[in-house]
Amino acid sequence: MAPIDVKKICCIGAGYVGGPTCAVIALKCPHITVTIVDLNQSRIDAWNSDDFSLPIYEPGLVDVVKQARGRNLFFSTDVDKAILEADLIFVSVNTPTKKSGVGAGFAADLNYVELATRRIAAVATSNKIVVEKSTVPCRTAESMRTILESNSHGGARFDILSNPEFLAEGTAIKDLLSPDRVLIGSLQTGEGLDACQALANVYANWVPKERILTVGLWSSELSKLAANAMLAQRISSINALSAICEATGANIDEVSHAVGFDSRIGPKFLRASVGFGGSCFQKDILNLVYLSESLHLPEVAAYWRQVVDMNEYQKSRFSKTVVDTLFKTITGKHIAVLGFAFKADTGDTRESAAITLIRDFLSERAYVTIYDPKVEESQIWQDLSEACPNTPLETIKKYVTIVHNVIEACKDKEAVVIATEWKEFLEIDWQTVYDHMTKPAFVFDGRLLIDADKLRKIGFKVKVIGRGDSTQ
Numbered sequence: 001m002a003p004i005d006v007k008k009i010c011c012i013g014a015g016y017v018g019g020p021t022c023a024v025i026a027l028k029c030p031h032i033t034v035t036i037v038d039l040n041q042s043r044i045d046a047w048n049s050d051d052f053s054l055p056i057y058e059p060g061l062v063d064v065v066k067q068a069r070g071r072n073l074f075f076s077t078d079v080d081k082a083i084l085e086a087d088l089i090f091v092s093v094n095t096p097t098k099k100s101g102v103g104a105g106f107a108a109d110l111n112y113v114e115l116a117t118r119r120i121a122a123v124a125t126s127n128k129i130v131v132e133k134s135t136v137p138c139r140t141a142e143s144m145r146t147i148l149e150s151n152s153h154g155g156a157r158f159d160i161l162s163n164p165e166f167l168a169e170g171t172a173i174k175d176l177l178s179p180d181r182v183l184i185g186s187l188q189t190g191e192g193l194d195a196c197q198a199l200a201n202v203y204a205n206w207v208p209k210e211r212i213l214t215v216g217l218w219s220s221e222l223s224k225l226a227a228n229a230m231l232a233q234r235i236s237s238i239n240a241l242s243a244i245c246e247a248t249g250a251n252i253d254e255v256s257h258a259v260g261f262d263s264r265i266g267p268k269f270l271r272a273s274v275g276f277g278g279s280c281f282q283k284d285i286l287n288l289v290y291l292s293e294s295l296h297l298p299e300v301a302a303y304w305r306q307v308v309d310m311n312e313y314q315k316s317r318f319s320k321t322v323v324d325t326l327f328k329t330i331t332g333k334h335i336a337v338l339g340f341a342f343k344a345d346t347g348d349t350r351e352s353a354a355i356t357l358i359r360d361f362l363s364e365r366a367y368v369t370i371y372d373p374k375v376e377e378s379q380i381w382q383d384l385s386e387a388c389p390n391t392p393l394e395t396i397k398k399y400v401t402i403v404h405n406v407i408e409a410c411k412d413k414e415a416v417v418i419a420t421e422w423k424e425f426l427e428i429d430w431q432t433v434y435d436h437m438t439k440p441a442f443v444f445d446g447r448l449l450i451d452a453d454k455l456r457k458i459g460f461k462v463k464v465i466g467r468g469d470s471t472q
């Protein structure tokens with residue numbers, strides 16, 4: 001049998017991954033009809049909105065959707081119809097960390113993957129290639145196959161592929177248009193390899209063939225967890241070194257530069273920070289920890305666990321620096337927090353370090369004023385409510401103010417904390433900020449963004465992560 005020629009694609013899950021990924025497939029493959037479906041009506045309405053106020057912010061995404069929507073790209077809540085018509089179905093639903101039951105706090109919650117898989121089994125009447133796009137534990141494809149085969153009807157055959165996504169938020173469109181690699185895992189059977197080739201042919205419309213890697217199913221699933229674990233490990237390593245820099249007077253920028261110059265190490269992903277955030281690093285490492293423990297490999301589990309522990313340490317170390325520097329108390333003091341998203345160029349706040357910092361400041365009964373260029377106010381209130389479960393929102397609102405620009409955020413504050421590396425923070429008029437702050441005026445840079453010497457000359461007391469300089 002030859003690989004099928006994919007003509008219709010359905011993507012279940014119109015989130016940060018399903019939306020941009022399948023929009024780019026539609027853009028690059030005008031001969032394929034791509035329908036992205038979701039149960040969430042308001043999300044689909046936003047994808048279909050006349051003014052392109054899409055549910056997620058990604059540079060370049062609106063242009064892609066403008067070109068393809070209505071041509072061969074469609075967004076819908078009619079999940080069954082899209083499944084029925086498709087030759088190939090991406091499962092791109094959320095896989096959060098389990099909150100209760102076996103593996104709570106570590107294992108991935110596969111409920112959404114299972115429900116989507118059961119829906120495919122219930123609806124499909126013809127052969128389908130089912131592609132795991134969500135990040136899942138190793139051997140999830142086996143469970144999907146069992147569900148599909150036990151519930152199939154009308155003689156439909158299912159081939160399961162793993163095709164994990166490596167895009168980063170903020171650069172999703174760039175990453176999708178020019179990926180380092182596309183990874184496709186399949187069973188090494190005739191049918192499995194044909195299905196793999198069918199998907200490879202879709203990507204080959206714009207991705208050079210040598211960047212399309214084909215491997216076994218389990219290797220593909222594990223490679224995704226491994227890539228995220230190793231990326232996060234680099235950040236925890238550099239953040240661990242930033243603590244040594246602060247204690248010794250070494251400069252983390254210089255250390256990163258010197259270390260990264262070694263071609264075996266490389267310069268990327270060595271930027272010290274207030275801690276990594278985002279929906280995936282912590283979740284995927286905890287998933288790997290759980291997998292290792294389930295496989296009776298406690299030393300392996302402990303090794304990866306430490307990457308998350310170091311990240312928690314980095315956040316609490318930063319909060320403590322703020323308290324200690326502000327004369328060991330921030331009770332009743334006013335602090336501006338610049339940035340709430342987990343990184344620049346996204347409105348996503350999942351696991352953002354800013355949330356932990358603000359929670360810590362509120363526990364000391366400080367007043368916090370937040371400015372972020374992209375995060376919605378409602379999202380900030382929701383995140384702070386979840387972070388402080390024992391504090392009613394009305395109480396949180398007495399201590400927290402959300403404003404719309406940097407100057408307003410910093411006015412009459414004792415301290416400014418930089419939590420996200422938004423480009424516009426590079427352009428801040430620090431003299432004006434200083435003139436309007438309570439003195440002594442402190443700046444705490446958790447993102448290596450500011451010119452500390454320049455700010456000190458203005459009169460600020462400055463603390464930068466990974467720099468040993470005093471506040472003088």
Ligand SMILES: NC(=O)C1=CN([C@@H]2O[C@H](COP(=O)(O)OP(=O)(O)OC[C@H]3O[C@@H](n4cnc5c(N)ncnc54)[C@H](O)[C@@H]3O)[C@@H](O)[C@H]2O)C=CC1
Nearest residue numbers: 013014015016017038039040093094095112116134135165
């Ligand atoms: N956010 C990111 O940058 C990346 C995420 N991933 C992985 O991709 C997967 C998806 O992540 P996101 O897109 O960020 O999640 P998300 O939460 O933004 O989107 C998931 C969507 O799936 C929908 N959904 C859930 N169950 C459904 C069902 N049965 N039928 C129809 N729709 C359903 C939800 O309503 C939601 O809109 C996760 O496994 C994540 O680990 C992988 C690479 C990057």
Ligand SMILES: O=C(O)[C@H]1O[C@H](OP(=O)(O)OP(=O)(O)OC[C@H]2O[C@@H](n3ccc(=O)[nH]c3=O)[C@H](O)[C@@H]2O)[C@H](O)[C@@H](O)[C@@H]1O
Nearest residue numbers: 165166167168169235269270271273276277278280342343
């Ligand atoms: O599986 C996923 O969800 C994705 O997770 C990350 O992407 P993302 O979380 O969107 O963004 P990153 O650029 O990796 O940043 C993650 C966090 O690390 C922080 N970071 C990053 C790099 C660095 O040098 N230092 C640092 O503190 C960022 O500020 C951010 O809080 C990976 O980079 C993607 O390859 C992967 O597909």
